[in-house]
Amino acid sequence: MATILKGAPVVAAMNERNAALCEQLKAKGITPTLAVVRVGEREDDLSYERGVMNRCGKVGVAVRQFVLPADATQEQLLQVLDEVNTDDGIHGCLLFRPLPKQFDDRTIRAALRPEKDIDGITDGSLAGVFTNTDLGYAPCTAQACMEILKYYNVPLSGKRAVVVGRSLVVGKPAAMMLDRENATVTLCNSRTRNLPEVCRQADIVVVAMGKMAAVGADCLRAGQTVVDVGIHVNEEGKLCGDVQFAAAEPVVDAITPVPGGVGTVTTSVLVGHVVQAACKKAGV
Amino acid sequence: MATILKGAPVVAAMNERNAALCEQLKAKGITPTLAVVRVGEREDDLSYERGVMNRCGKVGVAVRQFVLPADATQEQLLQVLDEVNTDDGIHGCLLFRPLPKQFDDRTIRAALRPEKDIDGITDGSLAGVFTNTDLGYAPCTAQACMEILKYYNVPLSGKRAVVVGRSLVVGKPAAMMLDRENATVTLCNSRTRNLPEVCRQADIVVVAMGKMAAVGADCLRAGQTVVDVGIHVNEEGKLCGDVQFAAAEPVVDAITPVPGGVGTVTTSVLVGHVVQAACKKAGV
Structure with a gap:
């Protein structure tokens, strides 16, 4: 039985932090x-x-x-x-x-x-993600993955991480942010050969392919933490991710659910960026 | 016996191309x-x-x-x-x-x-490398690695590449440029555990650690192409790279020498960028 890395407690902690900062700003x-x-x-x-x-x-x-x-x-x-x-x-x-x-x-x-780009869409923000400087803000979904990993104390330094999908909104910035935490990061794309084997080499698997149920048990092994960025509606009208949750959950150590995982945290990251931008400007 | 991927023929081809473009510009x-x-x-x-x-x-x-x-x-x-x-x-x-x-x-x-940044040092150029757009120019040494791989027709699409070292002048941009060619890229850093094993998983190994003779035969296997970015002076006063050339050469398929490899090509990339910038401006 894997630990389910729910977004709700991450969001609660972020809301609390953001509300406290808003209070400090309000005082000013x-x-x-x-x-x-x-x-x-x-x-x-x-x-x-x-x-x-x-x-x-x-x-x-x-x-x-x-x-x-x-x-x-x-x-x-x-x-x-x-x-x-x-x-x-x-x-x-x-x-x-x-x-x-x-x-x-x-x-x-x-x-x-870029200093108002709290959604990470400008070249300034993207250069900031790439060069690890405080130019602009990281794309929110990529950062949401990191917030979940940090909240649940998933060790990253020296670990192997695989990011499946290389979009500028999730995959590439997530790879850079995992590298920043000293993970050894592999970035996969649609031409990657033997994706299951590559995924199994990782301690952390971030799946951002945008393909429903594309990652199954063959890509996974015991000991892994899986972050599922996908969000789709299946034939039964239910929300589901890029990972086959029912197949993955018995295999891995920890996994984010869909819904209730990464997506939930993304909004809080966005709001947190606004608060940060206001704090920076006010010197709080 | 590995194929030695010498820089000289790459430089000759680039010089020829650049000289031809200069002629066209001269006519204008x-x-x-x-x-x-x-x-x-x-x-x-x-x-x-x-x-x-x-x-x-x-x-x-x-x-x-x-x-x-x-x-x-x-x-x-x-x-x-x-x-x-x-x-x-x-x-x-x-x-x-x-x-x-x-x-x-x-x-x-x-x-x-950024449009005059032919050495890839501005945030504009680095955003261009990260987002795969024609903003600015890629750092020359990273691009020199790519020019060598392309000149010698080393297949990249669907292959696994490992980049050892994550500097903004070589490692990170090289990783992005290999990704652009649809390689599956792993970026290693000083915290990477079991570097030899990670390196052996790659078809292409780009070594940009800045540590003399840090990569030996234990990191390599038959079938690999090795690009050595390092340049050092050893105890005997001879130039050498990050890779133990004598140990690596009998093992791998192809390897760049030091001196006479990546370093030689870097200058031609720089000059090529100036020519490109002039062509862009003139609409050639």
């Missing part, structure tokens, strides 16, 4: 404030937005919404970002992507100031 | 121009500078030297970089580092425009 007359910039009304975005607003409310972070119609122009969005950049009362910005196709993603990302 | 009245910015007279810098100037001369790249005394101020250096940034006749800049201690490395690096 500062309310950490998140700008949510959304183009259109995509259901995924709206659902994530509700989660973020809810979490923000709980710890004392204010939210300002900037909503553009789905047919907004690049100029209009750049103007909103300029407002976000220059408004001293805004500490961080969440911009929903992918953007509709009239936008040039690179131009838009480049327009946001 | 453009001379690709490198600014060499040096503070003080450190012997290592002077020797590398001579090599660069020599290689530039061979292919038709002009060099402009900006030399400051060892006790120059940060202001003075920033002024030089401003001149380099704004001078349309300069296509790339090589700034020798580490700088004397009166300089703040981060401020100085941030002052150089």
Whole structure:
């Protein structure tokens, strides 16, 4: 029986820490404030937005919404970002992507100031992750994986970690953050041969393939900690991850559930970044 | 008997390519121009500078030297970089580092425009390496490893690569560039346990530890390609690498020599970047 690495206690600890910092900021007359910039009304975005607003409310972070119609122009969005950049009362910005196709993603990302990029989408933030400096902020899902591993005291230094999937939002930054903790990290991709064998060599397996149930018991062994980043809806309408949970759980030492794992923690990381940005600015 | 992956033919091919591009630029009245910015007279810098100037001369790249005394101020250096940034006749800049201690490395690096950063020292260039976009230029030594592997047609896609050492000038960018070629890459560091076993799992081993003769036959097996980035002077006053060449050569399939391997190619990569920068600007 594996230990189930639930997100809830990680979130509770983070909320507590963030709320305490918000209190300190409040004493200085500062309310950490998140700008949510959304183009259109995509259901995924709206659902994530509700989660973020809810979490923000709980710890004392204010939210300002900037909503553009789905047919907004690049100029209009750049103007909103300029407002976000220059408004001293805004500490961080969440911009929903992918953007509709009239936008040039690179131009838009480049327009946001890295110090307000609490979602890790700018080149500044990504350079910070790569070079291990405090430029910008790490992508939230990648950091959520790390928060879970740290909360549950999973040893990383000198351990072997395998990251399956190399996206810029999860796989690559997670690999860099595991390296920062002195793990020996292997980054797998869709061309990786004999993925099961490569996975079994790891002490920690982070699965961020975006493929439902792609990792089964053949990829796993006793002693491992598995972090499942995937989130899918199966044929029965139930949420599930990239890992075959029922097959994996009896084999490994510890595993994050889906739902209730990485996804739950991501929002708290985002909110934590806003609080951090406000603290940095105020010198708290 | 391993194939010796000498740098010389790689350099010859690169020189030919660069000279041809210089001819095309010349026809448009453009001379690709490198600014060499040096503070003080450190012997290592002077020797590398001579090599660069020599290689530039061979292919038709002009060099402009900006030399400051060892006790120059940060202001003075920033002024030089401003001149380099704004001078349309300069296509790339090589700034020798580490700088004397009166300089703040981060401020100085941030002052150089990424499009002139042909040595891959800015956050822009490093973000480009991490995100696989054409922002700036990759660090030259890391790219030299890739040029050798490509020249000798070493298969990378689907292969396992191990990079030993995680510096920002070699290890980390080399890992990203191998990933870009669809290798499954493991990044090792000084805390890696059982390094020999990890190395033996690889098809390609890139050694950039900066430790003389640290990798011996126990880390290697038949079928491997070894790229040795190290350069040291041994007790007998001879140049040698991070790999025990005499022990490794009978075991592996292919190996780069020291001297005459990666180091030789690095200068050509640098010169190639200047030519590329001039071509980009001229639309060639």
